[in-house]
Amino acid sequence: MILVADVECLIYGAQSLKQKRSVxxxxxxxxxxxxxxxxxxxxxxxxxxxxxxxxxxISCNKVQSERVVNQALSLIDSYPEIERTTTKYEWL
Structure with missing residues (x-):
């Protein structure tokens, strides 16, 4: 199973592209x-x-794919510099 998650985020503290790239x-x-x-x-x-x-x-089952992506999304959420606004999932 292939899982794609498209995530849009805001980086409030970034005052330049250099700061954005660093985050x-x-x-x-x-x-x-x-x-x-x-x-x-x-x-x-x-x-x-x-x-x-x-x-x-990519994983052999749907549950494993969802778990790994959700862990990664939780990691993104743990960064105070960035806010996740929308997330769209797509199974291929």
Missing amino acids: LKSIITKIQNDYNIAISEMDYQDLWQRTKLSLVT
Whole structure:
């Protein structure tokens, strides 16, 4: 089962693209190191305080895929610099 989660977020404290990239790099590196997930910024690369991330995982069953993605989303939520606004799931 392939699960894709598209996540839109706001980064309130970012006053430059450099600050935004610093926050995102920290989150992306942590998720890639801790979970079996591919993650990338997919939209709003030129905006300071907004981003869209896509997370993708592949597993042999649906429950495992959902659990891993939800753990990664909880990690994103644990960062005080970023707020997750919308999340859309898609099964492939």
